[in-house]
Amino acid sequence: MTGALRWGWLLAAAPLTASALEVAAGPPTDVAVTVYRAPSRPAGSLDLDNLAGFALITEKRLLSVPAGVTRVRFEGVADGIEAESAILTGLPETVIEKNRDAHVLSPAELVAAAVGGKVVLMRTDRKTGKVQRTLATIRSDADGVVFETAQGIEALRCSGLAETFTFSSVSELRATPTLSVLVRSDRALEVPVTLAYLARGFDWTANYVATLTPDGTSMDLGAWVTLANGNGIGFPGAQTQVVAGRLNRESGEVEPFNLGGPILARCWPQGTTSDIPPPVRLQMPMQYELAEARMFKAAATPAAMMGQVAVTAGRVEQEELGDLKLYRVPERTTVASRESKQVRLLDRERIPIAILYKATVTANRESAPHPAERLLRTRNDRAHGLALPLPSGQVATFVVRGSATLLIAQAPLHDTAVDEELEIGLGTSADVGVRSVPERTTVGPEQAAGELPLLPGISRLESAQVDQVNRVEISNARASPIRFELSVQLRDGMQLIGADHPAGSRNGRPLFELTIPAGGHETLRYQTEHSRIAAR
Numbered sequence: 392m393t394g395a396l397r398w399g400w401l402l403a404a405a406p407l408t409a410s411a412l413e414v415a416a417g418p419p420t421d422v423a424v425t426v427y428r429a430p431s432r433p434a435g436s437l438d439l440d441n442l443a444g445f446a447l448i449t450e451k452r453l454l455s456v457p458a459g460v461t462r463v464r465f466e467g468v469a470d471g472i473e474a475e476s477a478i479l480t481g482l483p484e485t486v487i488e489k490n491r492d493a494h495v496l497s498p499a500e501l502v503a504a505a506v507g508g509k510v511v512l513m514r515t516d517r518k519t520g521k522v523q524r525t526l527a528t529i530r531s532d533a534d535g536v537v538f539e540t541a542q543g544i545e546a547l548r549c550s551g552l553a554e555t556f557t558f559s560s561v562s563e564l565r566a567t568p569t570l571s572v573l574v575r576s577d578r579a580l581e582v583p584v585t586l587a588y589l590a591r592g593f594d595w596t597a598n599y600v601a602t603l604t605p606d607g608t609s610m611d612l613g614a615w616v617t618l619a620n621g622n623g624i625g626f627p628g629a630q631t632q633v634v635a636g637r638l639n640r641e642s643g644e645v646e647p648f649n650l651g652g653p654i655l656a657r658c659w660p661q662g663t664t665s666d667i668p669p670p671v672r673l674q675m676p677m678q679y680e681l682a683e684a685r686m687f688k689a690a691a692t693p694a695a696m697m698g699q700v701a702v703t704a705g706r707v708e709q710e711e712l713g714d715l716k717l718y719r720v721p722e723r724t725t726v727a728s729r730e731s732k733q734v735r736l737l738d739r740e741r742i743p744i745a746i747l748y749k750a751t752v753t754a755n756r757e758s759a760p761h762p763a764e765r766l767l768r769t770r771n772d773r774a775h776g777l778a779l780p781l782p783s784g785q786v787a788t789f790v791v792r793g794s795a796t797l798l799i800a801q802a803p804l805h806d807t808a809v810d811e812e813l814e815i816g817l818g819t820s821a822d823v824g825v826r827s828v829p830e831r832t833t834v835g836p837e838q839a840a841g842e843l844p845l846l847p848g849i850s851r852l853e854s855a856q857v858d859q860v861n862r863v864e865i866s867n868a869r870a871s872p873i874r875f876e877l878s879v880q881l882r883d884g885m886q887l888i889g890a891d892h893p894a895g896s897r898n899g900r901p902l903f904e905l906t907i908p909a910g911g912h913e914t915l916r917y918q919t920e921h922s923r924i925a926a927r
Contacts, residue, residue: 407618411573416452418467418583422665423630424448424726425717426595428782430637434574436785437594437619437731444594445471447587448626455581456574457514465570470622477570481584502532512538514552527556593712595633597736597784599804601815605791609671610767611779614736614784616707616718618726621712625728633685633707634780635806656700706735707778716780737821742776744769746817747874748907750825751900754881754919755832755859763823763865767815771807782809786815822830822868823875823907830860841917843889863915867907877903877915886919 400882415861429443449468458688487528536547538556548554570588599614620626707718721736748763767788771777781804788800802816825903843860867873879887881902885903887894895902906915 393915402428410833411462411485412457413462413464414456415464415466417455419450419886420583421451421630422626422628423448423632424593425632425634426593426726427634427638428596429594432596434592437596439618439621439729439731440617442621443594443596444617445589445591446593448590449585449587450473451583451585454584454716455579456576457484457579458576458599460573460575460644460729461573463572465572465586465808467567467624467774468570468586468588469590469592469624470568471593472568472570472593473589474570476589476791477572478587479572479584481582482574482580483582502529502536505529506532510538512540512554512556514550514554520818522550543792546552553622562773568807570787590622594619594621596783597804598733599784599786600779601788602796603744603767603788603790603799607790608743609741610769612737612739612742614781616736617731617732617733618722618783619731620726620728623728625730626726629726631720631726631734633718633720633782634712634715635718635780636712640716685894705736714784718782733834736903738780742769745874747876748820748823749876750861750865751823751878752827754885754917756827757829758825758827759864760824762821763825764820765820765823767817769813770810771813772810777813778809780815788815788817823873824866824868825877827865828862828864830862832857832859843891843916846887846889848892858916858918858920860916863917864912865905865907865915866912869909871909873907875905875907875913877905878905880919882918882921887917889918890922891916 393741422624425447427445427447431437432443450465450468451576452465454463506529508529510528510529513523514523514525516523525540525710527540529536530539530544531537538545538547547556565854578582594614595618597614598617599612601829602613603612604610619630620634644800696902700879707720709720710717724732724734726732745768746765748765750759750761750763769775771779771781783806784804785799786802787802788796788802789796800817802818804815863877865875865877867875876897878897881887881900889902892905894917895904901917903917905913905915
């Protein structure tokens with residue numbers, strides 16, 4: 392595109408440039424929707440009224456323009472369109488300006504833009520069903536909608552009849568969001584064009600279902616991609632993709648995405664002051680409650696039972712997008728207005744797993760007895776039946792007990808790359824308890840006892856002023872032995888110098904791996920040293 396580009400905000404009913412004709416582009420003949428996740432949203436369900444992700448919308452349309460200056464309307468774009476991001480390709484002529492027509496985002500904003508305009512009141516007699524149509528003018532939308540008819544001034548829903556209204560056919564208001572483009576051409580054209588733009592009010596997440604075998608040695612893992620569109624515009628039969636990873640996206644101040652408030656129907660008193668009826672709020676009809684319930688049902692249902700709510704039979708296909716991951720839905724799907732829906736991400740069976748228990752203690756600090764955490768661990772590789780980048784989301788874990796499948800935990804899952812360890816939290820266990828007790832502190836290197844064996848590669852610090860011995864007690868009330876991991880959190884300037892069990896390292900912290908016998912307990916003692924200044 393050549394020529395200067397500028398964009399602004401225009402009312403849909405605003406007059407056109409005097410020298411410009413107005414034409415409407417044809418409806419979309421093909422649509423692609425690529426949804427990017429909100430970078431700061433925690434794992435969990437999506438709120439259709441607070442979607443902080445965005446989407447790249449690409450539409451193909453047929454455009455016919457005469458010679459001269461023409462304003463082309465692209466009707467039915469997403470409510471949250473960022474007009475400055477719009478790119479129009481396929482048009483060989485000059486684009487002069489781009490505008491996003493506003494005040495068409497909700498019934499309330501449409502009424503506000505129609506003040507002074509004509510509407511048709513439709514009143515239905517509840518007994519006979521007869522509909523009476525009356526031409527009216529909207530005089531006010533503040534604290535209630537007020538009309539003027541041939542009979543005088545009256546408020547919405549004060550006639551005693553079932554009442555609604557529609558916009559007059561002569562109204563210039565358009566009830567769909569519109570992007571308009573001012574084009575200058577030296578000849579008449581009929582060309583296919585591609586409109587691409589960014590839009591707010593989208594998001595997606597992953598929902599996993601893990602079903603454990605009774606012996607706890609393997610699991611089946613199923614997953615869904617949940618798409619959410621908070622806009623008032625849907626995209627039927629769209630080529631759909633979602634992108635995982637953190638996209639570097641910085642922007643300045645933009646118009647807040649707002650679906651608008653309800654239309655107020657408020658009557659003034661016609662009898663005594665005690666006859667004032669409560670205000671009636673007319674909300675735009677929403678279907679997302681049903682969609683949300685369907686999403687929850689899918690997220691909390693075993694993989695074998697989830698086919699009844701799948702949108703497509705095919706699974707999404709993973710591709711590379713630089714350092715990001717792109718998941719392509721193989722079949723066209725409808726990204727409906729104000730709804731969330733799900734498409735299948737993966738199905739894996741008999742993934743080998745390990746169930747273990749863990750706790751983290753702060754060095755040299757006493758802690759009362761508390762339950763250990765229980766978790767499931769495997770590896771995201773081919774040997775374990777996975778080897779697929781797993782986007783962050785929520786995991787519902789079930790266990791099979793006879794003929795029943797029971798929910799045992801729900802936990803978040805972070806982005807897990809191929810060949811990375813995969814951990815799923817299973818909550819805490821009342822059967823495994825942990826207690827930390829400082830035993831003794833000596834001050835000064837000449838008093839250091841060194842009573843525990845030094846760990847490999849450790850040499851004592853000449854500047855050490857505090858030498859402390861600690862004891863951790865682990866009990867197991869279960870009828871079988873368990874694997875247990877103890878992580879020790881060290882403060883700055885502190886080092887672990889000795890222990891009566893071998894120590895490794897995990898995530899930069901000392902780690903002890905133990906086996907606790909059935910119905911038994913284990914005691915671990917470790918020794919640290921650090922300076923008194925660093926201990927503050």
